[in-house]
Amino acid sequence: MALPQRLEARTLGLIAFVVAISLMVGVAAGIQPRYGVAAALGLTFAGAVLANLTLGVLLFTLLSFLEVVNAGSGAVSFMKVAGLIVFLSWLAAQTLHTRTRAGRALFVSAPVLSTGVVAFVAWSVMSAAWAVDSGTAVSSSSRFVLDALLFPVVFGAIRRREHVVWFIAAFVIGAVISAMIGLAQSGGGRLAGGIGDFDAEAALLVTAMTLDAGLIATLPRGSALRSLAIVAAVIMGVAMIDTGSRGGVVALGVVLLAAVIFGGRWRRRAVVVAAVVAVLVPFYFFLLAPSAAIQHLNSDSSTGRTDLWRVGIKMWEANPVLGVGAGNFPVTAVQYVQSSGPLTRADVIVDVPHVTHNTYLEILDELGPLGLIALLTIAIGSIASALRAARLYERAGQQKFGLMSRSIALALVGLLSADFFISNEYEHLLWLLLAVPPALLALARSDARALTR
Structure with missing residues (x-):
């Protein structure tokens, strides 16, 4: 076949493919509009990931803030499919570029953290053997597997210092969009x-x-980007207070305290920022915050969280070694109602079973001490990697990236502090942020060697 004929055949094939995909999206939109939206987003996302893995990770970070685009539930949600696409793209890149894989091995950069990730996922999968509901344990473990895959993906996607800046920007933009959605709908x-x-x-x-x-x-x-970043901080600060979340306020306080303790050469600025926040937050809270947020923060009425914690403690006492199996807290909690003493909100356990509303207690209940130790190994290892990267950059005279590395460590401290009040172990954004420091540390080591030559 002549070249023009081959090109014509390829063009016709491409047109046929595009038409078929368009028809599928149209049918999905006709059945349910949100399915059509999800399909369109999915196609755009898949194209971006195949073109550039780093761009795919940035888009995945951004979309993770928008649960409203999730057209499915359980094991086939949009974000799970998106995560799988990102992983397959990374796998293809690793297959084609073995030098990159050998030179930037995740286990070499962060062996303890990597071991913690493998141990955590493996233990979760094994828990299906003794879980009350093995199907739930398998389903929950599959979510952990997808989250754990973000570690090698992010490690392969963040190859330059600029990529770290882009990731932070994507995280902030996603949070601002999420906050603006909330402000418009509250x-x-x-x-x-x-x-x-x-x-x-x-x-x-x-x-x-x-x-x-x-x-x-x-x-x-005076730069436009700095002005936009300041506006973003104001929007997010207002939205955070408007959530009326006690856990959010506690997490903010922990971050400010940690910034003063681990601020290094930036400690004085951290003290100033902490003082300003300590003045502005009460000012907005007492004068401008929505009444619903104020009432919730001031209320001493039970939301059921303390009852869930009491049941969770009893559950661990009854299963101190292995736990009840991944995802099995809501399934088994009703068995410990009577032994937990008087409960003010038994409905959140009996009528509509809730999660523990404490990430660490939930992991302890479901995966036992070994599961909790593995999770803490990941968390502490990630924070330590970010702080080590900060010190390397600062010694090399790269103060800007040293500060950014510290901000990532502090962000993890804040998110992990808030996790005392929510069950957040499956959150993609938590695992994304945990996955960044190993890549950051590898970059810092490489940059430090280059600067000292």
Whole structure:
């Protein structure tokens, strides 16, 4: 076949493929509009990921803030499919570029953290053997597997210092969009944002504000980008208070305290920022915050969280070694109601079973001490990697990236502090942020060697 004929055949084939995909999207939109939206987003996302893995990770970060685009549930949600696409793209890149894979091995950069990830996922999968509901354990473990795959993906996607800046920017932009959705929809009530949950939204807003503070401190004074970052901080701060989340307020306080303790050469600025926040937050809270948020923060009425914690403690006492199996807290909680003493909100356990509303207690209940130790190994290892990267950059005279590395460590401290009040172990954004420091540390080591030659 002549070249023009081959090109014509390829063109016709491409047109036929595009028409077929368009028809499928149209049918999906006709059945349910949100399915059509999800299909269109999915095609756009898949194209971006195949073109550039780094861009795919940035888009995945951005979309993770918008749970409203999730057209499915359970094991086939949009974000799970998106995560799988990102992983397959990374796998293809690793197959084609073996030198990159050998030179930037994740286990070499962060062996303890990597071991913790493998151990955590393996133990979760094994828990199906003794779980009350093995199907739930398998389903929950599959979610952990997808989250754990973000570690090698992010490690392969973040190859330059600029990629770290882009990731932080994507995280902040996603948080701002989520906050603006909440501000537009709250109507004077508590703000749930694009995440759809008051406490989870507050936790992520505190995290994003911490990352944004690193951007503000390092961007040139008077620049348009710095002004936008400041506006973003104001929007996120207002939205965080409007959630009325006690956990969010606690997480913000922990971040400010940690910034003073681990601020290094930036400690004085951290003290100033902490003082300003200590003045502005009460000012907005007492004068401008929605009444629903104020009432919730001031209320001493039970939301059921303390009852869930009491049941969770009893569950661990009854299963101190292995736990009840991944995802099995809601399934088995009703068995411990009577032994937990008087409960004010038994309905959140009996009628509509809830999760523990404490990430660490839930992991302890479901996976036992070994599961909790593995999770803490991941968390501490990630924070330590970010702080080590900060010190390497600062010694090399790269103060800007040293500060950004510290902001990532502080953001993790804030998010992990908020997790005392929510069950957040499956959150993609938590695992994305945990996955960044190993790549950051590898970059810092490489840059430090290059600068000392």
